[in-house]
Amino acid sequence: MTTEVYLVRHGETMFNQLNKVQGWCDSPLTVKGIDDLKRTARALAQVHFDNMYSSDLKRAIDTVHLMKNANTVSQIGKIRKLPEFREVFxxxxxxxxxxxxxxxxxxxxxxxxxxxxxxxxxxxxxxxxxxxxxxxxxxxxxENKQELDERMKRGIQNLHELTKDEERVLLVSHGDFIKTLTIKYWKKSDGYHDIPFPDNGSVTRGLLHDDGRFEIIDYNRNAESL
Structure with a gap:
């Protein structure tokens, strides 16, 4: 079974607002961040997901619960946290x-x-x-490139095992991680400089195939374009 993966970037945080480096360290979502996420959540409210996953950082966990609570057509149980999908360190x-x-x-x-x-x-x-x-x-x-590449590969392998019987899932991750993943797995990418940094609350879609191959098919869409 091919699994469609909706990669959502978390909402704006206090460190985003204060222009601070934010990788594995964490800071709370801002009021603007929550408001932006609510628009994304409304846009996805009628999309059926078999499951929802998240990075294990709090800003991502708070984001995935906003998505879960707004969705009216999915029956989502406990959110599984995947540390491999943390932000770049x-x-x-x-x-x-x-x-x-x-x-x-x-x-x-x-x-x-x-x-x-x-x-x-x-x-x-x-x-x-x-x-x-x-x-x-x-x-x-x-993290250097090799360390990050290895972590991304572990993340994709783990996600493949978890989603073998799932047609569509939502996964909340982080800006630099999603962008780097897209550079690696999107055929439209010819390198770093043709891809903008994903917006807070944006959606990037990928396909996880039966054989474990992963590909990005759509990048950095906001609530209005979903």
Whole structure:
């Protein structure tokens, strides 16, 4: 059975609003974040899901419960939390100012693009950006490309096992993780720079096939376009 996966990015959080690095660290959803999610939840209220899943971070868990409570056509039991679908880990930079973090990574990589992360990544490529992030991290805890790739593969394998008898599921995850997953599994992607960062509350759809193959078929749709 092929399983359709609705990947939802969590709503805006306090750290998003305060321009702070937010990977494995957590902060609560804002009022705007909740309001945006309610629009997404209403747009999906008549979509039948066999199950709903979430990253194990609180902002994702709060988001999936908003989706569950608004849905009128699905019978969802206990939400299963999947740590493999956490956000990218930024190590010692967690909770720091985003602009200062990007500037430090650019300095470590030896380029002069300051705080514009898009230009930094376009110059370095995503793999070298991940390596520069790990190198710039004083404790070298940040995930590099290999570590993140391995975690994504484990996540897809685990999801495949869990959803073998499910036709459609919803899974709440995180912006950088969803974007990186899309770069890896979307045929329309030719690299980092043609894909915008997914919006809070947006929906990205994928297909998980019988043989375990995963592909992205639709990216970063907002409530009005669902």
């Amino acid at each position: 930024f190590g010692s930079f967690e909770g720091d100012n985003i602009n200062k973090t990007w500037a430090q990574i650019a300095k470590t990589a030896g380029i002069g693009y300051g705080t514009n992360v898009q230009k930094i990544i376009n110059q370095l490529g995503l793999e070298k950006f991940r390596e520069a992030t790990k190198e710039a991290d004083p404790r070298h805890l940040a």
